[in-house]
Amino acid sequence: MTITITGMRKRFGPTEVLRGIDLTVEKGELVALLGPSGSGKTTLLKIIAGLDWPDMGGLDVDGVNWLNLPAQDRRIGFVFQHYALFPHMKVRDNIAFGLTVRPRSQRPGRGVIAARVDELLHLLQIAHLGDRYPAQLSGGQRQRVALGRALAIEPTVLLLDEPFGALDAAIRRDLRNWLREVHGATGSTSIFVTHDQEEAFELADRVVIMGQGQIEQIGSADQIHDRPATPFVANFMGATVEIPVTMRAGRIEAAGIDATRLERRVLPDGPATLFLRPDDITPIADTQGCWTIETVASTGATLRIALKDGAGNRVETVLPRRAPEAAGLTPGTRTHLRPEAGSVFPGPRPATTPAPAAQAPAKENIR
Amino acid sequence: MSHAATSFAPGQSRTGPRILIGLAVLLTGLLVVAPLIYIFARAFSAGWGAYVRNIMAPDTLHAIWLTSITALIVVPVNILFGIAAAWAVAKHRFPGRGLLVTIIEIPFSISPIIAGICYLLLYGRQGLLGPWLQAHDVQMMFALPGIVMVTMFVTAPFVAREVLPLMQAQGTEQEQAAVTLGASGWQIFTRVTLPGIKWALLYGAVLCTARAVGEFGGVSVVSGNIRGQTNTLPLQVELLFNDLNAVGAFAAASILTLIALVALVLKAVLEGRKAV
Ligand SMILES: Nc1ncnc2c1ncn2[C@@H]1O[C@H](COP(=O)(O)OP(=O)(O)O)[C@@H](O)[C@H]1O
Ligand SMILES: [Mg+2]
Numbered sequence: 068m069t070i071t072i073t074g075m076r077k078r079f080g081p082t083e084v085l086r087g088i089d090l091t092v093e094k095g096e097l098v099a100l101l102g103p104s105g106s107g108k109t110t111l112l113k114i115i116a117g118l119d120w121p122d123m124g125g126l127d128v129d130g131v132n133w134l135n136l137p138a139q140d141r142r143i144g145f146v147f148q149h150y151a152l153f154p155h156m157k158v159r160d161n162i163a164f165g166l167t168v169r170p171r172s173q174r175p176g177r178g179v180i181a182a183r184v185d186e187l188l189h190l191l192q193i194a195h196l197g198d199r200y201p202a203q204l205s206g207g208q209r210q211r212v213a214l215g216r217a218l219a220i221e222p223t224v225l226l227l228d229e230p231f232g233a234l235d236a237a238i239r240r241d242l243r244n245w246l247r248e249v250h251g252a253t254g255s256t257s258i259f260v261t262h263d264q265e266e267a268f269e270l271a272d273r274v275v276i277m278g279q280g281q282i283e284q285i286g287s288a289d290q291i292h293d294r295p296a297t298p299f300v301a302n303f304m305g306a307t308v309e310i311p312v313t314m315r316a317g318r319i320e321a322a323g324i325d326a327t328r329l330e331r332r333v334l335p336d337g338p339a340t341l342f343l344r345p346d347d348i349t350p351i352a353d354t355q356g357c358w359t360i361e362t363v364a365s366t367g368a369t370l371r372i373a374l375k376d377g378a379g380n381r382v383e384t385v386l387p388r389r390a391p392e393a394a395g396l397t398p399g400t401r402t403h404l405r406p407e408a409g410s411v412f413p414g415p416r417p418a419t420t421p422a423p424a425a426q427a428p429a430k431e432n433i434r
Numbered sequence: 435m436s437h438a439a440t441s442f443a444p445g446q447s448r449t450g451p452r453i454l455i456g457l458a459v460l461l462t463g464l465l466v467v468a469p470l471i472y473i474f475a476r477a478f479s480a481g482w483g484a485y486v487r488n489i490m491a492p493d494t495l496h497a498i499w500l501t502s503i504t505a506l507i508v509v510p511v512n513i514l515f516g517i518a519a520a521w522a523v524a525k526h527r528f529p530g531r532g533l534l535v536t537i538i539e540i541p542f543s544i545s546p547i548i549a550g551i552c553y554l555l556l557y558g559r560q561g562l563l564g565p566w567l568q569a570h571d572v573q574m575m576f577a578l579p580g581i582v583m584v585t586m587f588v589t590a591p592f593v594a595r596e597v598l599p600l601m602q603a604q605g606t607e608q609e610q611a612a613v614t615l616g617a618s619g620w621q622i623f624t625r626v627t628l629p630g631i632k633w634a635l636l637y638g639a640v641l642c643t644a645r646a647v648g649e650f651g652g653v654s655v656v657s658g659n660i661r662g663q664t665n666t667l668p669l670q671v672e673l674l675f676n677d678l679n680a681v682g683a684f685a686a687a688s689i690l691t692l693i694a695l696v697a698l699v700l701k702a703v704l705e706g707r708k709a710v
Contacts, residue, residue, distance in 0.1 A: 151607035165615035
């Protein structure tokens with residue numbers, strides 16, 4: 068199933084939760100929706116599922132307008148963030164639910180349903196838990212039951228809302244691999260929501276970054292990491308250091324910054340903002356430098372160095388403790404900063420939180 | 435108790451808690467147990483024969499029948515109303531939602547007698563709608579409809595208020611999951627929503643029944659106390675007592691007491707199930 072979303076908008080009262088979403092998910096693809104909490108991921112998923120409706124926009128699946136199709140008839144598998152299992156039914160009956168509610172003419176026989184449930188319990192590696200109630204299961208086991216219940220109806224589209232959000236790290240990794248296998252085995256088109264970058268990049272064919280109701284960027288891990296499309300993405304991906312700079316003939320210039328390791332950029336002359344990850348900044352001892360080291364904290368492997376300039380700007384950098392540059396960096400040392408990689412966006416530094424790009428910013432990046 | 439008592443520091447007096455416990459037992463005995471025993475003692479004071487004869491007296495039998503029929507109408511209606519109201523409030527957002535919750539609770543804060551008088555002034559012979567009702571040959575007051583109406587008013591919150599918090603806690607995700615799995619509205623209600631609230635529902639129904647059977651004040655206003663016609667069991671007890679027929683009064687009261695005791699046991703059992 069190819070899912071095509073066009074110009075989708077949704078507001079709850081005064082808040083615009085989706086502000087024009089355009090997205091196409093190809094048949095058999097596994098796509099991650101990645102974004103901070105409140106960016107509208109769940110809302111988008113619920114609209115695709117038919118549990119909510121947009122104010123504007125289109126939702127086409129293989130040429131069929133799904134907005135006219137009730138949720139019951141969309142045949143999607145939806146896995147809820149908190150599982151939403153039926154607490155009064157055994158695991159078996161939870162998984163069989165979608166088959167047993169079919170109209171009599173389409174309902175498989177008892178034996179067929181039981182066989183299908185057994186098959187799923189086996190696939191989900193919870194064959195021994197069929198006769199338990201959800202309250203008697205661990206979080207990871209509940210997650211498997213929720214997925215089994217969704218898969219039982221042989222959905223053509225699988226939607227998962229933060230499927231591993233409530234689980235601890237080891238189980239997450241385990242289930243992640245296993246979800247990838249299940250996706251491959253069923254061949255369904257899948258969209259899953261997460262706010263965990265690692266999870267999104269490891270699992271998905273493509274990652275869609277959402278910020279405040281808009282799609283900020285679509286791409287692979289490397290693309291998004293190396294060439295963030297907007298200040299928001301740069302920031303979200305960890306480039307939390309923002310330095311006001313001036314573009315001159317494609318060169319980045321700023322007092323106390325050695326930009327020689329950054330490529331020249333095709334950007335108009337004028338003010339711009341440089342986005343850097345703390346571990347892509349090397350402080351270089353320099354008696355003429357305008358940055359002063361305030362504190363140095365060691366975590367054993369790395370040094371966390373806080374610096375301040377004359378204007379009161381503060382920057383934090385992370386440096387391997389054994390790096391040659393680290394020698395002699397003590398509180399009070401004057402330095403300049405040498406960015407190893409970063410992205411630059413035209414315009415002065417945005418106020419506090421990166422605005423969800425009202426105007427499409429130029430996609431000009433450096434490496 | 436003994437565990438709590440032994441945890442007191444050595445040397446500290448244990449008489450304080452003992453006095454309090456003793457007082458509680460004494461008061462319970464005086465206010466609850468003694469009257470309870472007395473009811474049955476007086477009811478059987480003239481022997482089994484007299485007891486049965488008093489129960490089988492036509493007026494008392496009629497009162498039992500009237501009370502039963504009232505409960506049989508009121509309780510199912512209130513179950514339906516309670517589920518519908520709780521469903522509307524818990525699973526949907528609409529303007530006036532908060533107001534609806536308040537309205538459901540109103541009968542708790544209005545004296546049943548006031549409700550009875552209001553119905554009388556509205557639907558009674560001299561009431562606002564009286565002439566119209568009379569013209570259409572409908573008698574509401576001093577008849578079964580009035581008794582049912584006032585009882586329904588008094589017991590309206592019982593089911594809704596047991597079911598509502600549970601539905602609110604459950605939210606709508608289970609229902610949404612059922613929708614995506616292809617279930618119809620009715621299937622969702624009977625297979626997902628209802629099983630989730632069934633113990634609370636039964637609990638509310640038991641409370642509602644106990645209250646419906648025992649209601650005195652409101653019914654007394656709208657029934658007109660017509661002997662053998664509009665007297666419910668509680669009214670019949672009072673009537674027999676005023677007739678100085680103590681054995682008869684206590685025999686009728688013993689029936690009410692039995693219903694109350696059964697309700698109490700059911701309530702205790704359901705409270706356990708509800709907590710699971
Ligand atoms: N039913 C609702 N009524 C009002 N506001 C809502 C509702 N659902 C979501 N919102 C709001 O919409 C925004 C986006 O929510 P959501 O889609 O759940 O974000 P995410 O899943 O990315 O955390 C939030 O600000 C949230 O408060
Ligand atoms: Mg969410």
